[in-house]
Amino acid sequence: MAATCEISNVFSNYFNAMYSSEDPTLAPAPLTTFGTEDFVLTLNNQHMSPEGPVGCVGPQTRSQRDRTEPPAVLHLAEKASWTGERPQFWSKTQVLDWISYQVEKNKYDASSIDFSRCDMDGATLCNCALEELRLVFGPLGDQLHAQLRDLTSSSSDELSWIIELLEKDGMTFQEGLGDSGPFDQGSPFAQELLDDGRQASPYYGSSYGPGAPSPGSSDFSTSGTDTPQSSHSSDSGGSDVDLDLTDSKVFPRDGFPDYKKGEPKHGKRKRGRPRKLSKEYWDCLEGKKSKHAPRGTHLWEFIRDILIHPELNEGLMKWENRHEGVFKFLRSEAVAQLWGQKKKNSNMTYEKLSRAMRLILRHLMRERIEIYSSAPLTLGHSFFPCATKVN
DNA sequence: AATGAGTTTCCTGTTT
DNA sequence: AAAACAGGAAACTCAT
Numbered sequence: 001m002a003a004t005c006e007i008s009n010v011f012s013n014y015f016n017a018m019y020s021s022e023d024p025t026l027a028p029a030p031l032t033t034f035g036t037e038d039f040v041l042t043l044n045n046q047h048m049s050p051e052g053p054v055g056c057v058g059p060q061t062r063s064q065r066d067r068t069e070p071p072a073v074l075h076l077a078e079k080a081s082w083t084g085e086r087p088q089f090w091s092k093t094q095v096l097d098w099i100s101y102q103v104e105k106n107k108y109d110a111s112s113i114d115f116s117r118c119d120m121d122g123a124t125l126c127n128c129a130l131e132e133l134r135l136v137f138g139p140l141g142d143q144l145h146a147q148l149r150d151l152t153s154s155s156s157d158e159l160s161w162i163i164e165l166l167e168k169d170g171m172t173f174q175e176g177l178g179d180s181g182p183f184d185q186g187s188p189f190a191q192e193l194l195d196d197g198r199q200a201s202p203y204y205g206s207s208y209g210p211g212a213p214s215p216g217s218s219d220f221s222t223s224g225t226d227t228p229q230s231s232h233s234s235d236s237g238g239s240d241v242d243l244d245l246t247d248s249k250v251f252p253r254d255g256f257p258d259y260k261k262g263e264p265k266h267g268k269r270k271r272g273r274p275r276k277l278s279k280e281y282w283d284c285l286e287g288k289k290s291k292h293a294p295r296g297t298h299l300w301e302f303i304r305d306i307l308i309h310p311e312l313n314e315g316l317m318k319w320e321n322r323h324e325g326v327f328k329f330l331r332s333e334a335v336a337q338l339w340g341q342k343k344k345n346s347n348m349t350y351e352k353l354s355r356a357m358r359l360i361l362r363h364l365m366r367e368r369i370e371i372y373s374s375a376p377l378t379l380g381h382s383f384f385p386c387a388t389k390v391n
Numbered sequence: 392a393a394t395g396a397g398t399t400t401c402c403t404g405t406t407t
Numbered sequence: 408a409a410a411a412c413a414g415g416a417a418a419c420t421c422a423t
Contacts, residue, residue, distance in 0.1 A: 298397070345399080351412090356398055358413070363397090 087148055090122025099137075102144055299356050302339055303327075 090098065099118055117136045120128075126148060133141030306313040307327055316335050320326040329335060332350040340348025 343398085348399085352399060352401095354412080355400085355414080359398075362414085 087122045088126050090125065092119060092121050095120055095122055095125050099144070102140065102147065297342055299339065299353070300360060302342060303357070306335065 087098075096118055128145075130141065130145045133145050135141070137144055303317070306317050307319060310318060316329075316331050316338070318328055318330060320328040329350075332354075336348050336350040336353040339353050340346055
């Protein structure tokens with residue numbers, strides 16, 4: 001599926017542009033572990049087998065983890081690979097990085113880009129006429145052409161341009177309340193940031209910290225065991241930030257009778273396999289509606305956005321080894337709660353989230369291996385967005 | 392209406 | 408023994 005590869009490239013290069021200034025290196029054997037706190041997910045593909053994770057995937061033990069070097073903290077301010085050189089001297093990888101950056105920056109639909117035609121170095125790119133760029137990139141071609149012209153014409157402006165770029169990024173980020181900035185529509189943060197101008201989650205900004213939820217924010221704890229609230233949001237009027245604490249964390253998972261198997265409530269059954277024990281009963285009492293997340297919010301996007309905005313999610317996840325594609329759940333249940341919040345599913349747990357991630361990874365490994373083998377491997381290529389089908 | 396994608400949920404077996 | 412983890416299977420929503 002070519003589009004898949006393209007999207008993968010986009011994320012790969014966006015990740016690289018955002019975080020890395022070095023050439024990507026091939027990674028060692030893949031390792032996935034979706035477990036409890038401190039467990040590590042490694043999504044590398046060099047040795048991925050079509051059979052899935054069996055034999056090449058396994059948990060990283062605490063002792064193994066303890067031996068790892070403390071990961072460097074990565075920030076948005078780190079320069080993209082292409083920022084240090086003139087476009088004429090860009091490598092193919094740098095060209096891809098730059099294109100991916102522009103795609104992201106302009107919120108352009110990458111699925112419409114034929115990335116197979118992007119296999120060119122900087123010199124070739126600079127020789128592309130506007131029409132050619134339009135042909136390959138559509139409306140984005142104009143933007144690329146203008147940017148290229150600026151980059152190539154001002155020899156002395158390079159540094160200032162980089163600074164400007166970084167400032168822009170920073171500004172966009174800070175102005176995220178008005179313009180989603182680095183967050184795309186599918187970002188787990190977009191709506192929260194837009195929502196009434198308040199911190200949507202205690203995990204963001206300065207207000208959150210381990211065990212330190214904001215006094216003014218919707219107050220759910222990492223463990224979800226304290227401060228029960230009656231914010232039983234409905235899909236019709238509630239915001240994403242509403243977190244239903246009548247979930248299994250507050251009320252024991254098996255503490256309530258479930259609706260009878262196959263017995264629909266209000267015509268439609270809830271998403272997913274019916275719960276064996278009925279929380280639905282309580283949902284009925286509380287006037288809850290069915291929960292479903294709007295299309296366009298995928299788990300991989302959610303995870304990606306957490307990872308690429310470390311300044312926002314500090315304490316939730318972090319890169320363990322970016323080049324090897326290893327990231328770490330620092331507060332797994334909190335991530336799950338946030339995901340559940342996004343999907344309006346107060347029953348989300350890390351167990352379920354990790355199951356979904358395993359499925360994504362498996363799907364990825366089964367169907368994308370041929371893509372990986374023909375593409376330069378970087379973290380992003382092994383990052384799991386590729387499981388998404390694009391028209 | 393049928394189908395596929397992407398989950399969500401439950402469950403069981405394995406590993407730590 | 409218990410917790411953590413992996414993965415099968417069924418069921419769901421949404422988009423096409």
